[in-house]
Amino acid sequence: MSKATPLSxxxxxxxxSTNNLALESKPKKSGEITKSGxxxxxxxxxxxxxxKFTPAKxxxxxxxxxxxxxxxxxxxxxxxxxxxxTDTLSxxxxxxxxxxxxxxxxxxxxxxxxxxxEKQSEILRKRMSDLQDVVEELxxxxxxxxxxxxxxxxxxxxQEALSLRADISDFCDLVEDVKPSWKKTWEDELQxxxxxxxxxxDQEGISQDLEDDHADLLDVIQAIQQVVELQANTKTAPVELxxxxxxxxxxxxxxxxxxxxxxxxxxxxxLKALEKLxxxxxxxxxxxxxxxQQELGDFVQGRKxxxxxxxxxxxxxxxxxxxQLLKGIYKAPS
Numbered sequence: 001m002s003k004a005t006p007l008s009x010x011x012x013x014x015x016x017s018t019n020n021l022a023l024e025s026k027p028k029k030s031g032e033i034t035k036s037g038x039x040x041x042x043x044x045x046x047x048x049x050x051x052k053f054t055p056a057k058x059x060x061x062x063x064x065x066x067x068x069x070x071x072x073x074x075x076x077x078x079x080x081x082x083x084x085x086t087d088t089l090s091x092x093x094x095x096x097x098x099x100x101x102x103x104x105x106x107x108x109x110x111x112x113x114x115x116x117x118e119k120q121s122e123i124l125r126k127r128m129s130d131l132q133d134v135v136e137e138l139x140x141x142x143x144x145x146x147x148x149x150x151x152x153x154x155x156x157x158x159q160e161a162l163s164l165r166a167d168i169s170d171f172c173d174l175v176e177d178v179k180p181s182w183k184k185t186w187e188d189e190l191q192x193x194x195x196x197x198x199x200x201x202d203q204e205g206i207s208q209d210l211e212d213d214h215a216d217l218l219d220v221i222q223a224i225q226q227v228v229e230l231q232a233n234t235k236t237a238p239v240e241l242x243x244x245x246x247x248x249x250x251x252x253x254x255x256x257x258x259x260x261x262x263x264x265x266x267x268x269x270x271l272k273a274l275e276k277l278x279x280x281x282x283x284x285x286x287x288x289x290x291x292x293q294q295e296l297g298d299f300v301q302g303r304k305x306x307x308x309x310x311x312x313x314x315x316x317x318x319x320x321x322x323x324q325l326l327k328g329i330y331k332a333p334s
Contacts, residue, residue, distance in 0.1 A: 103192070108183045114176050120171055127164055131157070 134157065142145040 052274060070174070103185075103188055106188070110178075110182055110185050113174075114183075117171070117174060117178075120174075121168075124164070124167055124171060127160075127167075131160055 138149055138153075138157070141149065
């Protein structure tokens with residue numbers, strides 16, 4: 001039996017390490033590979049599906065939100081439209097009822113009925129005249145000429161006479177029916193005419209009084225202006241004060257108090273005076289003249305301001321100034 005050599009031992013150890021490497025590098029079973037591959041494909045397909053339909057989901061949500069807004073707007077518009085139509089209908093009915101009772105509507109109805117009656121009366125008068133001529137001619141033929149009219153002619157004349165009587169009856173009924181409404185319209189218009197005549201007469205008197213008062217007012221203003229001019233050109237004399245004694249003051253107070261006690265108080269007169277004073281104060285407040293404001297207004301309205309180019313020139317100058325200021329700030333130090 002031979003002994004093991006060192007060479008044979010090293011070859012064994014190399015063979016053992018090669019077998020171990022082969023076992024480690026041996027592929028797994030097909031079932032295990034398929035399961036892991038399916039899991040990987042499912043995860044990848046889920047990510048792809050989720051990434052593909054995420055924008056569509058957002059778009060759908062936005063569409064739902066916009067649809068809700070449109071529905072709300074439509075409901076508001078429908079409610080406003082129904083309210084507007086209801087208000088318009090009620091206003092139309094009120095206007096119609098008001099127009100039926102107004103003087104203009106009554107006059108329009110009267111004019112329309114009058115024109116219709118005029119046409120009917122003309123037609124009836126013409127028919128009556130023609131029928132009278134025919135009957136008169138027939139009477140002459142029967143009485144003088146001893147002629148016998150035909151039965152058809154007599155039937156036609158009788159039918160025309162009956163028809164004319166019915167039309168005349170309708171016309172008479174119409175005349176009687178419109179009489180009360182026409183009478184009311186005439187009364188209203190007559191009252192309106194009387195009131196307008198009285199109003200016009202009063203306005204004539206007021207206009208004449210205004211002209212007279214205005215002429216007197218101009219005379220007074222001119223007189224005041226002349227006095228003011230005269231005072232401006234005349235030197236005012238110094239006022240001399242006459243100092244009275246204490247006894248005279250006490251006596252004057254006593255006399256004043258006696259006069260105040262003897263005065264008959266008239267409340268109505270006092271109220272009128274207070275109202276007049278209040279009106280004068282209000283008029284002075286509303287028509288107070290500010291000399292500076294008036295002078296400034298005349299200066300501006302007279303276009304006496306110096307022309308500077310307007311707002312465009314002002315903006316241009318301001319932009320130029322800002323640009324120079326920025327250049328000066330960010331200019332590099334020399």
